[in-house]
Amino acid sequence: MKNILIAITILFSAFVFIQCTEDEVTSTENGTLKLEFDNVVGTSNLQLNTSNFAFENALGEDFKVTWLSYYISEVRLKKEDGTYFVDPVAFDGSKGFYLIDEADAESHVIELKDVPPGNYTEVTFKIGVDASQMTQGAQTGPLDLSIGLFWSWNSGYIFFAMEGASPVSTAEGNALVYHVGGYKTLDGSPNLVNNIKEITLTFNGDNPIVNADEDPQVHIIMDLKKFFNGPAGNISFASNSMRHSPASCVDVAQNMAAAFNVDHIHQ
Amino acid sequence: MTCQKASHLTFYLTMRVILVVWLALLILSCKEQEVSNPYQFVIPDNFPESKYSFQNNPITKEGFELGRMLFYDPILSRDETVSCSSCHQQHVAFADPLHVLSIGVDERVGTRNALPIQNMAFQQFFFWDGGVNHLDFVPINAITNPVEFDESVGDIVDKLNASSFYKNQFNKAFGEKEVTSQKVLHALSQFMVLMISANSRYDKYIRNEGELLSTQEQRGLLLFKQNCANCHSTDLFTNGDFLNNGLDTDENLDEGRARITEFNGDKGKFKVPSLRNVALTDPYMHDGRFNTLKQVLQHYSNGIKTSSTVDNSLFTNNSPGLSLTEDEQNDIIAFLQTLTDESFIKDKRFSAPLMPKQ
Numbered sequence: 110m111k112n113i114l115i116a117i118t119i120l121f122s123a124f125v126f127i128q129c130t131e132d133e134v135t136s137t138e139n140g141t142l143k144l145e146f147d148n149v150v151g152t153s154n155l156q157l158n159t160s161n162f163a164f165e166n167a168l169g170e171d172f173k174v175t176w177l178s179y180y181i182s183e184v185r186l187k188k189e190d191g192t193y194f195v196d197p198v199a200f201d202g203s204k205g206f207y208l209i210d211e212a213d214a215e216s217h218v219i220e221l222k223d224v225p226p227g228n229y230t231e232v233t234f235k236i237g238v239d240a241s242q243m244t245q246g247a248q249t250g251p252l253d254l255s256i257g258l259f260w261s262w263n264s265g266y267i268f269f270a271m272e273g274a275s276p277v278s279t280a281e282g283n284a285l286v287y288h289v290g291g292y293k294t295l296d297g298s299p300n301l302v303n304n305i306k307e308i309t310l311t312f313n314g315d316n317p318i319v320n321a322d323e324d325p326q327v328h329i330i331m332d333l334k335k336f337f338n339g340p341a342g343n344i345s346f347a348s349n350s351m352r353h354s355p356a357s358c359v360d361v362a363q364n365m366a367a368a369f370n371v372d373h374i375h376q
Numbered sequence: 377m378t379c380q381k382a383s384h385l386t387f388y389l390t391m392r393v394i395l396v397v398w399l400a401l402l403i404l405s406c407k408e409q410e411v412s413n414p415y416q417f418v419i420p421d422n423f424p425e426s427k428y429s430f431q432n433n434p435i436t437k438e439g440f441e442l443g444r445m446l447f448y449d450p451i452l453s454r455d456e457t458v459s460c461s462s463c464h465q466q467h468v469a470f471a472d473p474l475h476v477l478s479i480g481v482d483e484r485v486g487t488r489n490a491l492p493i494q495n496m497a498f499q500q501f502f503f504w505d506g507g508v509n510h511l512d513f514v515p516i517n518a519i520t521n522p523v524e525f526d527e528s529v530g531d532i533v534d535k536l537n538a539s540s541f542y543k544n545q546f547n548k549a550f551g552e553k554e555v556t557s558q559k560v561l562h563a564l565s566q567f568m569v570l571m572i573s574a575n576s577r578y579d580k581y582i583r584n585e586g587e588l589l590s591t592q593e594q595r596g597l598l599l600f601k602q603n604c605a606n607c608h609s610t611d612l613f614t615n616g617d618f619l620n621n622g623l624d625t626d627e628n629l630d631e632g633r634a635r636i637t638e639f640n641g642d643k644g645k646f647k648v649p650s651l652r653n654v655a656l657t658d659p660y661m662h663d664g665r666f667n668t669l670k671q672v673l674q675h676y677s678n679g680i681k682t683s684s685t686v687d688n689s690l691f692t693n694n695s696p697g698l699s700l701t702e703d704e705q706n707d708i709i710a711f712l713q714t715l716t717d718e719s720f721i722k723d724k725r726f727s728a729p730l731m732p733k734q
Contacts (some may be wrong), residue, residue, distance in 0.1 A: 200432060201558065246429045246512035247561035254516060254557040255530040261516040263507040263636050293509070298637040356638035 133349065140225050140319040143326040144219040145370070146209045148177055149323060151334040157211055162276060167338035170346045172275035172285060174333070177211040178258060179269040179365075180251070182242075183235045183307070189228040189316065196221050202252030206238065209331075213224045218326070226320040231311040232327065236365060237268025239305050240292045263354070265290050268304065269365050271333065278350035285346060287336075287360050291355020300356045306366035315374045326375040331370050339364030408584045414725060415440050417497065420574035422582055422611040426607055428497040428511055428569050432564075433562045435570065438549040441729065443567030445545065446560065448728045451535055452515075453525035455481050460518065460564075461728065464488040467721050469573065469653035470494060476664035480524040487523070489664035491649060492657045494720065497569040498612055504646045504662045506618055508635045511568060512561045536560065541732065565639040571721040573652050574611075581714070582611065591715060596711025603698050604708070606689050613651035613715070619687045622680035622696060623661060630662065644685045655713045656721070669712060673705035 150153040150164040152261060155174060162171035184196040195363060198205030210216045211239065238252060247254070258267040271291040278285055291304040317325030337344040341363035352358050412418070415437045421424060433439075446452060448457040463478045464470040470493035472478060478486035488504050502508040508517055518524045536542045536555040547553040549563060575713065578597075580587035589597065599609075607614045616634040620643075629644035636642075646662045660666040666675065680686065680696035692699045700708070720726075 119431075243510060244429065246432050246510050246565070247558040248564070249556060249558045254561070255528075255533050257528065257530065259516070261513070261520045262518075264509050264513040293636075295637070298639055300638040301636075354638060 124336050125259045138231070138321050139223045140226060141324055142221045142224050142229065142317060143324070144181075144184070144221065144232065145326055145328050146181070146217050146219070146331055147211075148211050148217075148331045148333065150174075151332065155211060162274070164333075166346065167223060167334060167343055170262050170275055170277050170343055172272040172273050172346060174211070174271065176270060176272040177333070179209050179331075180258070180266060181207045181209060181219060181234050184219070184237060185233040186221065186224065186229045187231045187233070188225075189230055194221070194224050194229075197283060198242075199250075201250070202228050202238075202242065202245075202248030203250040206242075206251045208251040208256065208258070224319045228316040228318050231309055232317055232329075232371075233307060233309040234307055236369075237290070237292070238306045239267035240303075251286065260288075260290055263293075265355075266291055268362075269336075271336065273363065275346040275350065277345075277347040279347070280350045287352045287358075287361055289352065289358045291362075291367060293355070293356060302355050302359055304355055304358055304362035306362060308366050308369055310369060310371045310372055312374060317374050317376060323376065328372045330370055330372045331369075335368035336361060336364050339367040348366050379501070388588055403718070415570065417569055418572075420572065420579070420583075420611075422579065423495075423572075423574060424498060424610060426497040426569075427500050428565070430569075433512070435566045438545075439563050439566040440725075442545045442549040442561035443477065443565065444566055444726070444729050445542075445572060447567055449731070451539075452519055452527065452532055454527040454531075457481055460493075460515070461712070464493050466723075466726055468492070468656040469717070470571065470726075471653075471657035471723055476659050478524060479528045480521070484523040484526075488662055489659060492653060492705055493568060494571055494573040494652055495538060495650060496571060501618075501647060502615055505631075505633050505635050506647050511565050514568075515561060515564050529560075532560060533557055564660050567726075571720075571726055573717040575719045576652070576715045576717040578711075578714040579611070580708065582595055590710070592707055592710045593714050596707035596709070597714075598703050599700070599708050600711050603700065605647045607652050607687070614648045617648050618642065618645040620683065620685040621646075621661075621676075622682070622686045622690050623665070623675075624683065625681045626683045632662070641685060644683055651712060652715050653715075653717055653720070655716050669709045670705070673700065673708060676700070677705060692719065 153164065155177065156163065157177070158175055159173045162173050164172050164174070166172060183198060186194040188194065196205050207219045208216060242248070252266065258270060259265070260267060267288045267290045271285070271287045273285045274283045275285050276283055291302050293301045293302050295301050306375055312327070317327060319325060341360035344361060352361055415435055417426070417430065417435055435636045447460045450456045451688050452459060458481055463472040463475070467473070472490035476489060478488060478490050480486060491504065493575055496511050500509065502511070502514045502519060516529065519529060525543050533555050542555065543553040546555050546559055550559050577587050577589070581589050582721050607615055607617065607619060624644060626629070631643060633642040633645040634640060655669065658667055660672050666672050676690065677700040678697040682696050690696065690698065
């Protein structure tokens with residue numbers, strides 16, 4: 110018995126060793142690509158906690174923003190030759206998940222490391238945290254529950270959170286609260302919705318070139334005005350100041366997916 | 377699937393096979409010398425597969441013991457007055473012996489009767505409305521609910537990080553002194569997954585371990601199979617579904633499962649609870665409206681109220697109720713009492729730990 114165990118342990122270790130060596134060889138000339146998420150409201154830069162209602166939605170309703178955070182995950186880059194770089198995702202949330210928090214400037218830039226050299230034509234990512242991660246249990250890093258972007262009563266991450274105020278909101282304190290989440294689907298539950306949105310943004314021919322010496326940065330704009338006015342319609346603060354559950358978020362989730370676009374590339 | 381992905385998949389599958397063989401041999405070799413380890417998760421012979429993600433949170437004695445301390449420590453509530461054990465007491469299979477509805481901080485009254493904590497590793501959905509779908513996330517619901525602990529996860533982590541006692545315990549359990557929410561939840565899960573109740577007289581009878589049921593209990597078992605096991609199925613005594621068991625008419629239906637599914641067709645539906653230790657876990661139903669099993673059996677027999685979502689299996693010849701005679705009800709109750717697991721409610725592994733003075 111002992112001999113068999115030793116033999117298998119050696120075989121097992123050898124296998125791991127070989128796999129590691131292979132990875133190292135291919136990664137020597139890899140580079141870094143940065144994705145910057147710049148949050149704006151139409152033509153204005155987004156600022157938190159403005160003293161007045163500094164912004165306006167498409168319906169002309171004034172508002173201000175006190176909190177804006179969202180999760181970006183499962184990032185992929187497509188190369189000119191059609192192959193993909195897939196940003197690795199860890200089972201415990203420590204890799205591959207990014208919390209973009211307007212209040213924390215450092216969080217606005219995602220650094221994709223170990224990207225193979227080449228010209229890249231588009232980026233694909235999910236906004237939110239998908240069902241597969243939920244089955245892994247308690248998480249760390251950006252998915253640490255201390256951060257509080259989580260529905261405890263209906264287990265799941267809040268993918269995109271915007272809070273603020275508008276004089277036309279009928280909620281207490283003229284509040285605006287939009288919490289987008291929901292990934293559960295079950296047979297026989299027609300209103301359980303998957304609000305996870307995977308979007309692909311092309312670089313429009315202005316392809317970032319990744320190699321060991323270049324450090325390109327893709328400037329992505331998230332326009333909050335589009336979150337309130339997009340393919341799923343125009344959201345009025347006067348009649349719709351709160352969204353707190355998966356089914357109630359279906360329209361804003363669709364708008365959310367259309368609020369991101371690539372503005373330019375810094376090579 | 378990309379080529380790279382496919383090769384990774386093959387790699388992981390190969391690795392998995394090797395690991396499984398390796399572990400199997402390891403286990404075999406262990407079995408030669410070792411007796412049972414009280415911190416090992418063992419699925420009872422009459423139970424289904426576990427649903428818990430053990431691969432991300434392997435049980436250790438130290439992790440389990442830490443979870444046990446946290447379970448009994450009111451530090452998890454905002455004003456440190458309420459612990460998990462306030463509403464989940466061992467002598468009644470970790471249900472609440474005192475309160476019809478759970479009581480939280482500042483004597484706030486909740487909306488539900490506390491469910492027992494047992495056989496958690498085998499459940500897919502938790503709480504009466506099934507809103508939580510992983511055991512690790514169960515404590516979060518109680519912690520953040522304003523009528524329960526009214527506390528934030530971040531504050532708990534800060535409080536524990538401020539305690540040198542707890543930092544040492546986390547170090548023993550996870551090899552790092554720093555407390556994180558993941559470690560808190562993992563420790564609590566390690567404690568809860570081992571809370572297996574599978575040693576009742578019924579279990580010993582069904583596993584042919586020398587236990588016999590009386591003739592009344594056997595009659596009760598037969599009646600139970602005919603009338604109740606449609607929903608209270610398997611040896612977990614639940615089919616895991618959400619159903620309306622005829623407690624109220626349409627105008628009084630509780631939101632129930634519809635809170636999660638946002639579907640009116642789920643109003644008045646609740647998780648079909650396990651019936652293990654049911655003789656201990658009174659009061660009954662989501663709102664604790666029945667005090668005795670007799671009342672419960674009377675309800676199913678001739679108290680079913682019809683509504684748009686009531687379950688069809690609760691009708692006999694198109695009339696509501698299962699029409700059980702008094703004797704039949706008593707037989708079923710006699711059977712249900714065989715589901716009481718004395719060894720579970722007396723198991724010292726799950727009792728309040730002795731906490732050193734801090």
